[in-house]
Each structure stands twice: as C-alpha cells, then as structure tokens.
Amino acid sequence: MATVSMTVNGKAVQATVEDRTLLVDLLRETLGLTGTHVGCDTSQCGACVIHMNGRAVKACTKLAAQAEGADITTIEGLATDGALHPMQEAFREHHGLQCGFCTPGMIMSAVEMIDRLGSDIDEATIREQLEGNICRCTGYHNIVKAIQSAAGQMGSNA
Amino acid sequence: MGAEGIGARVKRKEDKRFITGLGKYTDDVELPRATHAAFVRSEHAHARIGGIDASAAKAMPGVVDVLTGDQLVADGIGNLICGWAISSKDGSPMNMGAYRALEHEIVRHVGQAIAVVIAETDSQARDAAEAVSVSYEELPAVASVEDALKAGAPQLHPEAAGNLIYDWEIGDKAAVDSALSGAAHVTRMEITNNRLAPNAMEPRAALASYDPAEEHYTLYTTSQNPHVARLVLSAFYAVAPEHKLRVIAPDVGGGFGSKIYIYPEEIVCLWASKKIGGRPVKWTAQRAESFVTDAHGRDHVTVAEMAFDADNKIIGFKVNTKANFGAYMSLFSSCVPTYLYATLLSGQYNIPAIYCDVQAVYTNTVPVDAYRGAGRPEATYVVERMMETAARELGVDPTDLRAKNFIQEFPHQTPVIMCYDAGGYDAHMAAAKEAIDYAGFPARKAEAASRGKLRGIGTSCYIEACGIAPSAAVGSLGAGVGLWESAEVRVNPVGTIEILTGSHSHGQSHETTFAQVVADRLGVPIDTVAIVHGDTDKVQFGMGTYGSRSGAVGMSAIVKAMEKVEAKAKKIAAHLLEADEGDIVIENGEFKVAGTDQAKTMTDIGLAAYTAHNLPEGMEPGLKEGAFYDPTNFTFPAGTYMCEVEIDPATGQTEIVNFVAADDFGTIINPMVVEGQVHGGLVQGIGQALLENAVYDDSGQLLSGSYMDYCMPRADDVPSFEVRHTTTVCPGNPLGMKGCGEAGAIGSPPAVINAVTDAIGNNDLSMPATPEKVWSAIGAAGMPQAAE
Numbered sequence: 001m002a003t004v005s006m007t008v009n010g011k012a013v014q015a016t017v018e019d020r021t022l023l024v025d026l027l028r029e030t031l032g033l034t035g036t037h038v039g040c041d042t043s044q045c046g047a048c049v050i051h052m053n054g055r056a057v058k059a060c061t062k063l064a065a066q067a068e069g070a071d072i073t074t075i076e077g078l079a080t081d082g083a084l085h086p087m088q089e090a091f092r093e094h095h096g097l098q099c100g101f102c103t104p105g106m107i108m109s110a111v112e113m114i115d116r117l118g119s120d121i122d123e124a125t126i127r128e129q130l131e132g133n134i135c136r137c138t139g140y141h142n143i144v145k146a147i148q149s150a151a152g153q154m155g156s157n158a
Numbered sequence: 159m160g161a162e163g164i165g166a167r168v169k170r171k172e173d174k175r176f177i178t179g180l181g182k183y184t185d186d187v188e189l190p191r192a193t194h195a196a197f198v199r200s201e202h203a204h205a206r207i208g209g210i211d212a213s214a215a216k217a218m219p220g221v222v223d224v225l226t227g228d229q230l231v232a233d234g235i236g237n238l239i240c241g242w243a244i245s246s247k248d249g250s251p252m253n254m255g256a257y258r259a260l261e262h263e264i265v266r267h268v269g270q271a272i273a274v275v276i277a278e279t280d281s282q283a284r285d286a287a288e289a290v291s292v293s294y295e296e297l298p299a300v301a302s303v304e305d306a307l308k309a310g311a312p313q314l315h316p317e318a319a320g321n322l323i324y325d326w327e328i329g330d331k332a333a334v335d336s337a338l339s340g341a342a343h344v345t346r347m348e349i350t351n352n353r354l355a356p357n358a359m360e361p362r363a364a365l366a367s368y369d370p371a372e373e374h375y376t377l378y379t380t381s382q383n384p385h386v387a388r389l390v391l392s393a394f395y396a397v398a399p400e401h402k403l404r405v406i407a408p409d410v411g412g413g414f415g416s417k418i419y420i421y422p423e424e425i426v427c428l429w430a431s432k433k434i435g436g437r438p439v440k441w442t443a444q445r446a447e448s449f450v451t452d453a454h455g456r457d458h459v460t461v462a463e464m465a466f467d468a469d470n471k472i473i474g475f476k477v478n479t480k481a482n483f484g485a486y487m488s489l490f491s492s493c494v495p496t497y498l499y500a501t502l503l504s505g506q507y508n509i510p511a512i513y514c515d516v517q518a519v520y521t522n523t524v525p526v527d528a529y530r531g532a533g534r535p536e537a538t539y540v541v542e543r544m545m546e547t548a549a550r551e552l553g554v555d556p557t558d559l560r561a562k563n564f565i566q567e568f569p570h571q572t573p574v575i576m577c578y579d580a581g582g583y584d585a586h587m588a589a590a591k592e593a594i595d596y597a598g599f600p601a602r603k604a605e606a607a608s609r610g611k612l613r614g615i616g617t618s619c620y621i622e623a624c625g626i627a628p629s630a631a632v633g634s635l636g637a638g639v640g641l642w643e644s645a646e647v648r649v650n651p652v653g654t655i656e657i658l659t660g661s662h663s664h665g666q667s668h669e670t671t672f673a674q675v676v677a678d679r680l681g682v683p684i685d686t687v688a689i690v691h692g693d694t695d696k697v698q699f700g701m702g703t704y705g706s707r708s709g710a711v712g713m714s715a716i717v718k719a720m721e722k723v724e725a726k727a728k729k730i731a732a733h734l735l736e737a738d739e740g741d742i743v744i745e746n747g748e749f750k751v752a753g754t755d756q757a758k759t760m761t762d763i764g765l766a767a768y769t770a771h772n773l774p775e776g777m778e779p780g781l782k783e784g785a786f787y788d789p790t791n792f793t794f795p796a797g798t799y800m801c802e803v804e805i806d807p808a809t810g811q812t813e814i815v816n817f818v819a820a821d822d823f824g825t826i827i828n829p830m831v832v833e834g835q836v837h838g839g840l841v842q843g844i845g846q847a848l849l850e851n852a853v854y855d856d857s858g859q860l861l862s863g864s865y866m867d868y869c870m871p872r873a874d875d876v877p878s879f880e881v882r883h884t885t886t887v888c889p890g891n892p893l894g895m896k897g898c899g900e901a902g903a904i905g906s907p908p909a910v911i912n913a914v915t916d917a918i919g920n921n922d923l924s925m926p927a928t929p930e931k932v933w934s935a936i937g938a939a940g941m942p943q944a945a946e
Contacts, residue, residue, distance in 0.1 A: 028186075033179070034183075035178070035181070045359065076179040095833075100177075102359045103176050103177060131872055131873070131874060136358055136838070137838045
C-alpha cells in the first residue's frame with residue numbers, strides 16, 4: 001500500500017491505496033470524481049484526460065503514486081466560481097457532445113491544447129492534436145468548431 | 159414555432175451535467191456493500207470444456223464466490239433468445255442453437271463467458287478470474303461464412319446442420335431470371351460488407367442488487383431499452399417476474415445498436431446478487447471485453463446482378479447474401495439481413511422485379527446483430543455500388559443513371575414489401591450536386607492530377623425504413639414484440655410538465671427535442687418541461703430507442719398524450735373563464751378565449767385540476783394523460799451523399815477532401831441536433847469504408863481486438879461536412895417526421911468507395927479501403943503508383 005498526497009481541484013487530498021492503483025481509479029473510486037471516464041484499456045480513447053501540473057495526462061496511464069505532490073485538475077474543477085470555462089461553454093454552444101462520455105476528456109485535452117499552442121490555431125492542427133481522443137457520436141465536426149470558437153474566447157480573455 | 163418550438167436550434171438541456179463531469183453513467187453509480195464481478199472467458203474459438211477448477215480462485219483475498227454455468231442451469235435461468243422468427247424457403251423454422259449466459263460444456267467463440275468471480279474489489283475479482291483453471295479440448299473452428307458452409311466444415315450447433323440457421327427468400331425469382339436473360343446489359347458484382355465492432359465509448363456495465371426481504375431485483379445497466387430488458391429478463395430468462403425487477407438505464411454513453419440486446423453479463427449479475435445473499439454485484443467491461451462480447455455488425459458476402467434494358471432502365475435485380483451470425487443468435491439478429499435488408503433493395507429506384515435470398519450462418523465469432531443502420535447500410539452498399547458500376551459500364555454519368563430510374567410518384571409499392579409513402583429524390587440529388595459543385599469536378603480532377611494526385615467523386619442515393627414499426631405488420635413478419643411507443647404527460651399543480659417516455663436517450667438529445675414538441679404546442683419555455691426516461695419504475699412501458707424511431711414513434715406518442723391533456727385543460731379553462739370550450743386557444747403558455755384578453759395560465763389550470771375546488775361537473779381531478787402510438791407504416795428517410803477524394807498513388811492514402819450530405823428527414827425538430835446525428839453517422843460510415851475491420855484469423859481469434867489494431871476514426875481522418883436538407887413531410891405520423899439517426903452511416907460507405915474507385919479506375923475494391931488495398935488496386939488498374 002502507498003500513501004499519496006496531491007492537490008485535486010484546489011483541495012489537498014491524501015489517500016492510502018494499493019501500489020498498483022491507477023490515478024483514474026483514485027479519482028473515480030476514492031475521491032468520487034466520476035467525471036473522468038475510462039473508455040479503453042490501451043491509452044487510446046482519452047476519456048480519462050485530466051490536467052497534471054498543467055499538462056494533459058491520461059489518468060488511466062499513470063499510477064496514483066506517480067501523482068505524488070502533483071496539482072491535478074479534473075473536469076469537475078474546470079469551472080471557476082460557478083462560471084463555466086469558455087471551452088465548456090463552447091462545447092454546449094456548438095453541440096460538441098452527444099452522449100457525453102468522451103466529453104470530459106475532450107474538454108480537458110482541448111483546454112490544454114489551446115494553452116500550449118495558443119488561440120490562433122487552425123482546423124487541421126486541432127484535428128491532429130485530437131489524435132488521442134476518440135468520439136463515436138459527433139463525427140468530430142462540432143467538437144472542432146467548439147474548440148476553434150473557445151480558442152478565440154480564451155485568447156481574448158488572456 | 160416560437161423560440162424553442164419545432165424547428166428551433168435550441169441548445170441542449172442535458173449538456174450542463176456532461177460538460178461539468180456530473181453525468182451519471184452506470185459505472186458511476188455506487189451502492190453500499192457492492193461486490194465486483196469479473197468473468198472467466200474462453201480463450202478458444204471452439205472447445206469442449208473438460209473441467210473448471212475454481213479452488214485456487216476461491217481461496218484468494220477478497221473472493222466472495224465463483225459461479226459457473228451448471229449452477230445457472232440448475233437454478234432454472236433460461237437460455238438467451240432471438241426474438242424474431244424467420245422461416246426458410248421450405249417453410250421450416252430457423253435453426254437456433256442453445257445460448258447460455260455461462261457455458262460449461264462447449265464454448266463457441268473467443269470471449270464467451272464461462273464463469274464469474276465475485277470479489278470485494280474489481281482488482282481482486284480480476285486477479286481471481288485469472289486463477290480459475292479451465293481445461294479445454296480444442297475443436298476445429300470456422301470464422302467465415304464461405305468456410306462455414308463448406309462440406310466438412312466444423313459444426314457449431316446440433317440444431318443447425320451445415321451451420322445453416324435459415325435459407326430465406328423474398329421476391330419473384332422467375333420474373334427476375336427472365337429480366338436477366340432478356341437484358342440489354344447486366345452488371346454483376348461480388349460485394350463484401352466488412353464486420354464492425356460498434357464501440358460506443360462507454361463500455362457496457364451492469365450493477366445488480368437483490369433485496370431478499372422483498373424478493374426484488376434492481377438492475378442499473380447500459381441499455382437502449384430498459385423495459386425490453388426487463389421483459390426479456392423476466393419472460394425468457396426467468397431471473398425474476400416483471401413486478402419484482404426494476405431496470406434503470408441512467409446516462410448511457412452511446413449505443414448504436416450494441417446496447418439493445420440483453421447480454422449474459424446482465425443476467426449473471428442479477429442471478430449472482432441473489433446467489434451471494436443480496437449484496438450488489440457490479441461489472442463494467444474493459445474495452446478488450448467489449449470487442450469480444452458486444453454484438454458486432456454487418457459481415458455480409460453478396461453476389462448481385464442488375465438487369466438494364468436498352469434505355470438504361472432497371473428491369474430486374476437479383477441478390478444472394480450470406481450473413482455471418484457469429485456463434486449464437488443475438489436478440490434481433492435474424493431480422494437484420496432479411497426484413498431490414500432485402501426490403502430496401504429497391505433503393506430509390508423503380509425496379510419491377512427483385513429477388514433476394516439470404517443464408518444465415520453460424521461461425522465461431524462474436525454474435526452479430528443490428529449496428530447503426532442494421533441491414534439498410536448493407537442494402538444501400540449493394541444497390542449504390544451496383545448503380546455506380548453499371549453507369550461506368552454503360553458509359554453514362556452515374557447521377558444521370560440514377561435520376562433516370564428514380565421513383566417519381568408516391569405512394570410507391572416496391573416488389574419487396576415496402577410501400578414508400580413520400581419522397582423527392584431529384585431534390586436531394588440536385589442539392590448535393592450543387593453543394594459539391596458537381597459540374598466543376600473535372601477541373602478539380604485535372605488540377606489534382608497536376609499535383610500527382612488521383613481525384614475521384616462518388617455518389618450514393620440511400621433510402622432507409624425507420625419509425626420501426628407497425629406492430630401487426632412486424633408481428634406478421636415474425637417479430638416477437640410490438641413496436642409501438644408510449645408516453646405520459648403529467649401537468650403538475652404548479653403548471654410545470656413532466657413527459658414520461660418509453661424512448662431512451664443515449665446521446666440523441668431527447669431531453670431537449672421532446673421538450674421542444676411540448677413548447678411548440680403550449681408556448682411554454684422548455685425549462686418548464688422535464689423528460690423522464692430510462693427507469694421501469696417511473697415509465698410504465700416502452701420499446702426504447704433504435705432504428706431511428708424515437709421521433710417518428712416516440713414523439714408521436716407524446717403528441718397523442720398532449721392532445722388528451724390539452725383537451726381536458728381546455729375544458730377546465732372554459733369552465734374557469736365561463737367561455738365556450740370551442741373558443742379556447744393555447745398561446746404562449748396560456749389558455750385564452752379567442753379574440754379576447756381573457757386567459758388562464760398553465761399554473762391556473764394545474765392548480766384548478768389538483769385542488770378540484772371548481773371543476774366542470776363530473777370531471778375527475780388531476781391533469782395527467784397517457785397514450786400508446788402504433789405507427790401506421792415505416793417512414794422512409796432518403797438522401798443523396800457525394801464524396802470527393804484525393805489519393806496519393808505512391809502510398810494509396812485516401813483523403814476525403816469534400817463530403818456533402820443532402821437528406822430528406824421530413825419535419826425536423828432541432829436542426830442542430832439533426833446535423834449532429836448526420837455528422838456522427840457519416841464518420842461511422844467513413845470508418846467502415848476506409849478504416850474499420852473486425853478481422854478474425856482462421857482459428858477464430860479476433861486480430862483487431864483493441865484500439866491498437868481496430869482503427870477507430872480520429873478527428874484527423876475525416877473532414878468537416880456540408881449538410882443540407884430537403885423536405886417532403888411524412889404523411890404517416892402527426893409531426894411528419896422520418897428519422898435521422900442512422901442515415902449518415904447508411905448512405906456514406908458507398909459514396910466513399912465510389913469516389914475511391916472513380917479515382918483509381920478500378921471497381922475491384924473492398925472495405926475498408928486501406929492504403930495497402932488502394933495502392934494494390936491502382937497497380938492492378940495499370941496506373942502509375944508513384945508520382946512522377
């Protein structure tokens with residue numbers, strides 16, 4: 001067993017878990033943050049993407065112990081003071097989700113994509129950057145539109 | 159229509175919980191003292207089980223119990239069923255082999271469940287499942303229909319000699335043979351429709367709980383149709399009587415057909431919860447399990463011949479299809495390659511004679527059932543590849559050949575059961591040609607050639623039958639259920655409204671679009687209308703969501719119930735306003751005396767109905783009405799899809815540079831939602847055409863059983879789309895709706911392949927058109943494979 005400490009959505013948390021516990025299981029089962037989803041077992045689908053120290057990370061591919069001391073943000077922590085993040089707003093505005101299962105990972109990947117590459121991002125780059133996130137419902141069309149729209153918003157807010 | 163009524167691009171009510179991570183899917187549900195299930199699965203495609211030794215597993219930490227199939231049989235749990243009876247040409251019933259939820263004698267596909275381990279944690283259950291020792295005597299296996307039908311092929315079920323489930327036919331064989339022998343031209347093709355894994359992003363899951371005090375079960379599960387699940391679990395699997403079983407399908411992360419069926423895991427979790435004394439049992443599939451347990455789709459091998467007269471009119475169409483059913487008959491498998499396939503072989507065309515026969519075949523693979531489109535994509539693929547190829551053989555423009563043969567008058571009775579009620583095929587053809595600039599294609603092709611690229615354009619004119627379906631009609635064709643829908647409208651005392659529906663949303667946006675129908679009728683804000691679905695304790699009964707039926711059937715039931723509520727509300731309003739009932743009109747959420755400013759709000763009416771202090775003489779209190787809607791016909795969405803590709807002859811890599819969809823869905827409630835449905839369907843169809851393939855080797859091992867090797871479409875595999883609508887209203891239901899959920903997946907594969915084959919000048923190409931296949935086909939066509 002291992003005792004791990006980290007900050008999750010701004011709160012300090014400590015948990016004692018099996019050594020093999022994945023970060024996603026710590027988030028979902030120990031902390032009850034079920035917005036982070038598990039859609040595959042080979043690190044391809046991206047439903048589990050969270051932010052770890054500001055980088056987009058697949059929480060199914062990290063041990064909880066590897067997040068020792070880390071600053072973690074999950075989809076539940078993206079809105080601030082009750083105000084949705086522009087990326088969340090854009091997904092709703094542009095119908096970038098249907099069943100909603102891939103959505104948390106999509107949004108977390110998209111936010112970090114814009115943080116990393118800037119708001120002046122073209123469609124081809126967005127599509128290429130979404131390589132690690134699979135959606136079966138939307139055909140990506142409206143996800144790409146949402147990210148482009150939010151990129152502008154995030155840029156103008158910066 | 160109002161700002162939120164029919165036709166408005168209303169943003170979705172359901173989105174808030176999904177974009178904030180507060181959706182509640184089955185695996186998110188927690189029950190006190192829940193245990194976890196892990197299944198022991200066959201590693202062989204075909205084997206006799208010599209013994210199952212669970213002693214080591216039972217001794218492992220946290221293990222509660224290990225249960226096997228002999229115990230399931232001893233407890234009287236029934237075999238899985240196929241709910242649609244199909245007879246062969248000779249009148250004999252279909253040959254259905256026994257399908258147990260846990261198999262303890264002969265396993266017939268890799269991944270089949272043999273035993274279940276129940277443990278305190280998921281990890282403990284999976285560890286212990288690894289420790290269950292199963293001794294197998296391997297048997298010869300067969301994975302393809304061609305091999306399964308050969309003399310001497312391995313036999314799967316004693317009930318099905320030669321692995322043949324049925325040999326079914328439809329149409330007039332003599333008339334078609336006569337047309338073929340007298341034809342000016344016959345186009346003949348062998349066409350394979352590749353096997354697909356549905357891959358809803360949420361893996362299937364079940365959380366079952368038995369209450370010994372009440373002898374009552376609760377099942378949370380990933381279902382498109384919780385009431386059908388309860389019915390089948392009760393009536394056929396004898397898990398519990400219906401009134402002792404509650405099925406809840408909470409947020410469900412996509413279905414595409416794969417979550418229609420009742421699978422072994424749900425049965426086992428319910429049974430196991432009682433077996434271990436009532437603690438809840440939870441199971442969530444890993445993706446690797448999904449690949450070898452979720453019902454696959456498609457997998458047809460077809461030979462087709464189309465006869466034309468000297469004027470290029472179709473005079474006959476003959477089709478033989480061999481359908482791979484996998485190792486067992488899944489719940490609705492039998493109707494897919496028959497009544498959902500062969501009945502659509504007339505396409506959008508006036509074809510005087512059609513004959514189709516279908517052999518359904520067992521193989522040692524995952525069971526095959528309805529997957530987005532279900533039979534109709536397979537029919538469209540056959541018809542539309544034939545039309546494109548025929549045009550090339552005849553030396554005419556493929557769009558002209560289609561237009562020449564379009565049905566122009568409605569209703570139109572095809573030779574294969576369906577009676578098309580309405581359509582306007584020239585209109586969506588024209589819309590698609592304009593959107594893609596069909597006339598400008600030769601110039602674009604020449605420009606691409608100057609860059610060393612092969613550019614091609616392909617067309618697909620699909621038709622589908624949705625709004626499934628008139629109950630008596632499907633009953634006469636062998637369906638074990640009626641396919642109506644139910645709705646209940648509850649006006650609360652404060653005037654807010656709850657709509658209880660038997661439809662189920664797993665991405666389709668019902669919480670928004672169903673509320674729009676109410677808003678359109680009453681003029682109330684959609685925020686005052688709640689849609690309740692997915693719980694057998696709340697909604698009395700319903701048939702669920704599949705086959706693009708929730709608009710045409712589900713919303714029609716809501717309209718019927720609304721009409722009853724409005725009629726009673728008008729009586730109350732007339733009484734309160736001392737007016738004539740016939741003078742009451744509904745506007746902006748108020749019941750008004752026409753032409754006056756006298757009005758009562760929904761709240762006034764609700765309060766009056768529930769206080770019952772001042773109601774018309776003899777009227778019952780309350781304001782709640784239910785309705786069942788049984789459709790009068792199928793609906794017939796149709797459209798024209800056009801795809802333009804560029805291919806690099808050096809690599810065979812295909813890029814879709816332009817894709818246009820022009821659909822006629824009848825009345826559209828929310829264009830934003832409908833376009834989203836089309837986009838998603840298109841990418842599933844493009845995935846089938848270019849990327850996806852569930853591949854078995856000769857020993858029955860699934861080679862593409864993970865996202866490492868089953869190529870799901872990614873964002874950079876597909877373009878953005880141009881989606882247009884033309885409209886002929888469906889005369890068969892009150893809203894004039896046809897359905898939009900499957901069109902994209904039905905219409906797009908032939909458009910893509912017709913474009914690729916146009917580009918490379920070789921019709922001999924099968925899906926998925928991978929770069930390797932395309933590159934080889936370019937070489938076979940004698941074209942240069944490397945840019946000069």
